[in-house]
Amino acid sequence: MTAQAFARVASERPLPVPDAATGPYWQAAREERLVIPRCDDCGHYHFYPRTLCPQCSSPALKWTQVSGHGAVYSFTVIYRAPSPAFSTAVPYVIAAVKLAEGPHLMTNIVGIAPDAVRIAMPVQVVFQKFSGEITLPMFEPVEKQ
Amino acid sequence: MRESTAAIVGIGESRVGRVTDRSALQLQTDAAQAALADAGLKMADIDGLLTTPVRVEHWNMPCGVVAHHLGVRAKYLSTVDIAGASGCGMIHQAAMAIATGQCTTVLCVAGQNLLSHSTRATAVKSMAEGGSAHPQFEVPYGPLVPSLYALVAQRHMHEYGTTREQMAEVAVTLRHHASLNPNAHKREPITINDVLNSKKIASPLHILDCAIVSDGAAAAIVTSTERARDLKMKPVHLLGQGYGCRHSHIGDTELTTTGAVDAGAAAFKSAGLTPADMDFAQIYDCFTITVIVELEDLGFCKKGEGGAFVAGGRIGIGGELPVTTHGGLLSAGHPGLGGGFFHVIEAVRQLRGEAGERQVQDAKLALVHGNGGVISIHCTLILGGVAA
Numbered sequence: 232m233t234a235q236a237f238a239r240v241a242s243e244r245p246l247p248v249p250d251a252a253t254g255p256y257w258q259a260a261r262e263e264r265l266v267i268p269r270c271d272d273c274g275h276y277h278f279y280p281r282t283l284c285p286q287c288s289s290p291a292l293k294w295t296q297v298s299g300h301g302a303v304y305s306f307t308v309i310y311r312a313p314s315p316a317f318s319t320a321v322p323y324v325i326a327a328v329k330l331a332e333g334p335h336l337m338t339n340i341v342g343i344a345p346d347a348v349r350i351a352m353p354v355q356v357v358f359q360k361f362s363g364e365i366t367l368p369m370f371e372p373v374e375k376q
Numbered sequence: 377m378r379e380s381t382a383a384i385v386g387i388g389e390s391r392v393g394r395v396t397d398r399s400a401l402q403l404q405t406d407a408a409q410a411a412l413a414d415a416g417l418k419m420a421d422i423d424g425l426l427t428t429p430v431r432v433e434h435w436n437m438p439c440g441v442v443a444h445h446l447g448v449r450a451k452y453l454s455t456v457d458i459a460g461a462s463g464c465g466m467i468h469q470a471a472m473a474i475a476t477g478q479c480t481t482v483l484c485v486a487g488q489n490l491l492s493h494s495t496r497a498t499a500v501k502s503m504a505e506g507g508s509a510h511p512q513f514e515v516p517y518g519p520l521v522p523s524l525y526a527l528v529a530q531r532h533m534h535e536y537g538t539t540r541e542q543m544a545e546v547a548v549t550l551r552h553h554a555s556l557n558p559n560a561h562k563r564e565p566i567t568i569n570d571v572l573n574s575k576k577i578a579s580p581l582h583i584l585d586c587a588i589v590s591d592g593a594a595a596a597i598v599t600s601t602e603r604a605r606d607l608k609m610k611p612v613h614l615l616g617q618g619y620g621c622r623h624s625h626i627g628d629t630e631l632t633t634t635g636a637v638d639a640g641a642a643a644f645k646s647a648g649l650t651p652a653d654m655d656f657a658q659i660y661d662c663f664t665i666t667v668i669v670e671l672e673d674l675g676f677c678k679k680g681e682g683g684a685f686v687a688g689g690r691i692g693i694g695g696e697l698p699v700t701t702h703g704g705l706l707s708a709g710h711p712g713l714g715g716g717f718f719h720v721i722e723a724v725r726q727l728r729g730e731a732g733e734r735q736v737q738d739a740k741l742a743l744v745h746g747n748g749g750v751i752s753i754h755c756t757l758i759l760g761g762v763a764a
Contacts, residue, residue, distance in 0.1 A: 247512035279513050279628050305631055307526035308579040309518060317518045325523050327627050337514045337627030350534045367516055
């Protein structure tokens with residue numbers, strides 16, 4: 232299913248509420264940019280965002296735009312919707328994607344039939360707007376199916 | 377083997393399954409009274425209390441609510457919340473409270489009417505919202521707890537060739553164990569094909585790969601080794617323990633090696649024992665894949681060999697390493713955070729030689745492992761039927 236169709240059937244999905252720690256991530260997503268924290272002291276990228284670098288404990292973290300490229304680290308096809316918001320979306324794919332820069336994140340894989348998703352498949356970020364404030368990064372295969 | 381300082385001297389369970397006529401506090405009371413009767417103690421003998429949070433009611437301070445309800449005048453009380461590892465954690469934290477002289481006899485009790493309190497829809501909703509997914513970076517993508525563990529299973533299959541049939545054997549074995557447990561929730565035998573053909577939830581997990589939801593509570597009484605000698609039941613000693621936590625959410629981490637590595641290594645080191653010394657293992661089993669990953673991480677087999685380890689009847693009673701002999705969360709019962717506490721209760725029963733049809737022969741040493749979150753937080757206990 233396309234990201235647009237997925238958004239339509241799941242318009243009631245629970246959306247994130249940005250806070251002081253995560254605001255820059257969601258602001259960047261609105262601008263269709265994927266940013267994650269990078270440590271100014273040791274250069275380590277991490278995600279989900281923390282207050283201290285998980286590698287060297289430095290607080291000198293900077294939101295840094297990343298390539299948006301990665302690979303499927305693991306995935307699952309959801310057959311049982313977690314809430315009515317997702318009931319017409321099943322089956323859909325939740326994946327852990329390993330970004331080219333190293334960190335993992337959770338996402339939906341769109342633009343491909345659920346049963347065609349494979350571990351190690353190269354994917355790239357796409358942005359799906361859900362509200363004025365929230366645009367969710369999702370991923371699609373680099374090579375169109 | 378290290379010297380034991382604390383022992384479990386009484387155990388009890390409420391009715392487990394669908395118990396529509398008891399509230400959470402009533403179920404906990406039933407379990408507590410059963411444990412007191414087992415130990416030959418009265419409520420007035422209890423001077424410490426540990427419990428876990430519940431999901432079906434709002435208790436602003438669970439240990440205070442439970443202590444008051446039971447009429448315990450506690451010199452020490454606390455709410456243990458290390459998610460599914462809380463059952464193991466309570467036993468060790470009781471031992472610490474006793475060792476510091478704060479109290480002498482601790483009642484650990486947990487459980488609730490999780491099944492009959494909730495409809496299927498509210499149970500799924502509370503699992504989705506109150507579960508282990510990150511509220512901003514995971515929940516919007518529509519995960520359920522099974523989908524988070526499904527990521528683990530899929531990756532384990534990819535890296536190590538683990539099969540759905542191997543995972544199914546965990547469910548089949550534990551159901552057989554539950555069939556021998558009169559207080560288990562689900563007792564009808566199942567086959568590998570039943571698991572493989574059961575309803576799809578989140579690939580590769582089907583519904584029989586997933587824990588059930590139950591009503592029920594369990595309780596155990598911990599006291600000093602010295603005081604245990606004067607009590608009526610054969611004490612079961614705490615010989616070692618360890619904790620581990622390598623992540624809080626599953627989406628941002630490695631999926632096939634967990635904090636159980638650290639918890640298990642610490643527990644064996646503190647006990648001065650090894651996996652080969654264990655006569656059986658009470659492994660947390662929220663999903664079939666959980667058992668496979670934990671057996672590897674705790675050192676019962678090498679990383680990647682868990683699938684083969686659980687196959688061919690090796691984790692059944694009479695097998696090389698009987699696992700979760702009461703039937704576990706997959707079949708015996710899973711009333712939320714109290715679910716993993718039944719693994720401890722069963723270990724005590726086995727080590728006393730009171731497990732009836734499912735008794736492990738010559739059971740002298742056991743490992744009990746609790747896992748919380750999404751293979752996130754771990755607590756391992758080593759229990760023994762004899763003191764060092």
